[in-house]
Amino acid sequence: MNSNRQKIDQLIQKGVIIPNPESIEIDSDIKIENISDDGVIIHSGCRLFGKSTFIMGQTEIGYESPVTIQDCQIGPQVTLKGGYFKESVFLEKASAGSGSHVREGCIFEEEANIAHTVGLKQTILFPFVTLGSLINFCDCLMTGGTSRKDHSEVGSSYIHFNFTPNQDKATPSLLGDVPNGVMLDQLPIFLGGQGGLVGPSRLDFGTVIVAGTLFRKDVTRPGRMCFEGAGKGGNAPFVPGLYRGIKRIVANNSIYIGNLISLLQWYRHVRSLFISDIFPDALQAAVMAKLQLIIQERIQRFNQLIEKMPLSIQKYKDIYHMDADAKIMVQQKELLAKQDAVNSCLLSMRAYQGDTALRDPFLNLVAHALRDNDKNYIKAIQTLDPVAKQMGSDWLQGIVNKTLEEILEILHSFR
Numbered sequence: 527m528n529s530n531r532q533k534i535d536q537l538i539q540k541g542v543i544i545p546n547p548e549s550i551e552i553d554s555d556i557k558i559e560n561i562s563d564d565g566v567i568i569h570s571g572c573r574l575f576g577k578s579t580f581i582m583g584q585t586e587i588g589y590e591s592p593v594t595i596q597d598c599q600i601g602p603q604v605t606l607k608g609g610y611f612k613e614s615v616f617l618e619k620a621s622a623g624s625g626s627h628v629r630e631g632c633i634f635e636e637e638a639n640i641a642h643t644v645g646l647k648q649t650i651l652f653p654f655v656t657l658g659s660l661i662n663f664c665d666c667l668m669t670g671g672t673s674r675k676d677h678s679e680v681g682s683s684y685i686h687f688n689f690t691p692n693q694d695k696a697t698p699s700l701l702g703d704v705p706n707g708v709m710l711d712q713l714p715i716f717l718g719g720q721g722g723l724v725g726p727s728r729l730d731f732g733t734v735i736v737a738g739t740l741f742r743k744d745v746t747r748p749g750r751m752c753f754e755g756a757g758k759g760g761n762a763p764f765v766p767g768l769y770r771g772i773k774r775i776v777a778n779n780s781i782y783i784g785n786l787i788s789l790l791q792w793y794r795h796v797r798s799l800f801i802s803d804i805f806p807d808a809l810q811a812a813v814m815a816k817l818q819l820i821i822q823e824r825i826q827r828f829n830q831l832i833e834k835m836p837l838s839i840q841k842y843k844d845i846y847h848m849d850a851d852a853k854i855m856v857q858q859k860e861l862l863a864k865q866d867a868v869n870s871c872l873l874s875m876r877a878y879q880g881d882t883a884l885r886d887p888f889l890n891l892v893a894h895a896l897r898d899n900d901k902n903y904i905k906a907i908q909t910l911d912p913v914a915k916q917m918g919s920d921w922l923q924g925i926v927n928k929t930l931e932e933i934l935e936i937l938h939s940f941r
Contacts, residue, residue: 529554537561537568546570560808562602569593580808590624599812602804608642615812618804623659631820633813636904637674641682648698648820650789652707653904658682658719665698667785669707670731671714672908678702681719681737688725692767696779696831697725698824704785705922706731708792709915710908713749726778744778765845767837772857773940777930779828783821783872784929788922790817791879796892796918802901818876825872835862857939867936875929884921888914 533552538544541563550568553575564583568574571592579595582602587593591608600606601617609626616622620634625643638651641659651657652669654677661680665688670678678701688697701715715729718737723729727741732749735741739754769775793813801807835858842848848855861868879885891914895906910918934941 533558543567550574578812580812582804582806582809599809601809613816614646615809615816617809617813629664631816631823633816648823650820652678652702653710654678656680658684662686664688665695665725667698667700667702667704667782667789668715669702669704670712672711676714678715680717681721683720684717685722686725687722691764692769692834694831694834695827696775697827698779698782699723699725699727699729700778700782700785701729701733702731703926704788704792705919705926708789708796708907708922709910709919710904711915726775726782728778728781744774765841767834768841768845769834769838769858771854772831772861775831776861776933776937776940779824779831780872780930780933781926783824783828784875784926786817786821786824787875787878787929788880788925790814790821790876791925792922793817795879795885795889797903799889799892799896800901800903800906805903821876825869828872829865829869832861832865832868835859853939857937860937860939864936868933871932871936872929875932878925878928880921880925880928884917884924888918888921891917 530552533556534544534547534550536558538547540558542561543566544550549570551573555577556574556579557577560580562581562583566581566583567586569588572588573594575595576597578597580599582600584603585600587606589607593606593608594610596612598611598613599615603619604616605621607622608624609622611628613630614628614632616634617636619637621639622628623640623642626640627645629647631648632646633650635651636653638653638655640657643660644657645662647664649663650667654671654674655668656677657663657680659682661684663680663686666686668678686699688695690697702712706712713732715731716734717723718735718739720738721735722740724742728744728746730745730748733745734751736751736753739752741752745752793810798810801810839855839858842855891910895910899905899909
């Protein structure tokens with residue numbers, strides 16, 4: 527008997543529901559003990575690969591169309607209706623529709639969901655966040671909302687533009703933020719359908735971008751409605767390799783990485799308190815590992831941007847005859863000269879745990895809340911009083927602020 531058939535038989539004997547065993551492919555690396563025997567359903571045409579694949583109870587895979595899973599960690603009551611899922615984590619009751627293309631470095635927190643034909647990579651969705659259909663939304667972190675009836679949403683046919691004409695990807699967009707978003711009490715963000723967001727961008731809670739809008743800016747005030755008119759057509763010279771402004775790019779990348787570091791510390795100190803049957807050590811470890819990889823990816827993309835500065839500087843000299851004292855030249859030269867220092871700073875910041883005078887009292891309050899709510903993460907966090915939530919947000923915001931401050935301490939011309 528071949529190894530594929532042996533694996534399938536072992537899963538069936540264990541209690542996994544496989545209506546059409548002959549159509550299933552199970553990689554030899556799959557560990558049977560990592561697939562729950564509690565109501566897991568694997569429909570026709572599905573394929574499971576990878577020694578780190580982990581599937582918890584009441585999960586349904588491939589109901590609408592075949593599913594391929596490669597080294598994913600999947601929590602309880604997750605629904606993956608059809609598509610390709612690689613090196614990503616799905617927490618309780620997360621779901622994805624047919625045609626999903628979820629590549630490495632994605633984290634779906636509780637009840638986050640996407641409809642059909644959505645492409646994601648290096649994307650983090652907080653609880654309840656909803657993405658419609660026909661969406662490309664790579665390199666984003668989205669928060670906001672309080673429940674499945676009050677959630678941040680991205681309308682259908684939406685694109686996050688994460689690749690520039692100068693062929694760099696220092697373009698992550700922060701929709702909401704981690705310090706306030708983790709408290710699960712913020713206004714939702716709404717991105718109207720048939721629109722687009724040009725990264726790197728930051729949007730505050732309560733932002734509404736009207737359907738059909740291509741948005742290129744930051745919104746740093748809460749509760750704003752944003753729209754743009756048809757605009758004027760035309761054309762202008764394009765100079766490949768020329769960066770006309772990098773201060774905002776550097777700031778937004780630093781803030782994004784700071785938010786990732788704060789989320790890493792949140793999982794290390796807060797989510798670890800909620801280890802249970804529905805959030806076991808395996809899922810905690812998987813999210814922590816993904817966050818480390820996402821941070822590394824963002825630092826790498828930032829470095830690739832910096833490596834493009836010599837060409838940009840030369841273009842300014844050759845085309846615009848700009849002297850070395852021009853502000854844009856000073857900034858680009860400093861960014862290039864201090865690349866190693868910037869890189870070392872961001873790498874070392876991953877270990878920064880923030881102000882323990884804020885963190886430790888907050889953790890004590892969380893510990894009381896989790897006992898009162900039977901370790902239900904969402905209920906426990908949402909029942910914290912405003913003073914406790916503010917303490918936790920201040921702790922995490924301090925990590926974000928410290929990340930940006932350390933970068934600006936290196937890059938004097940960006941202050």
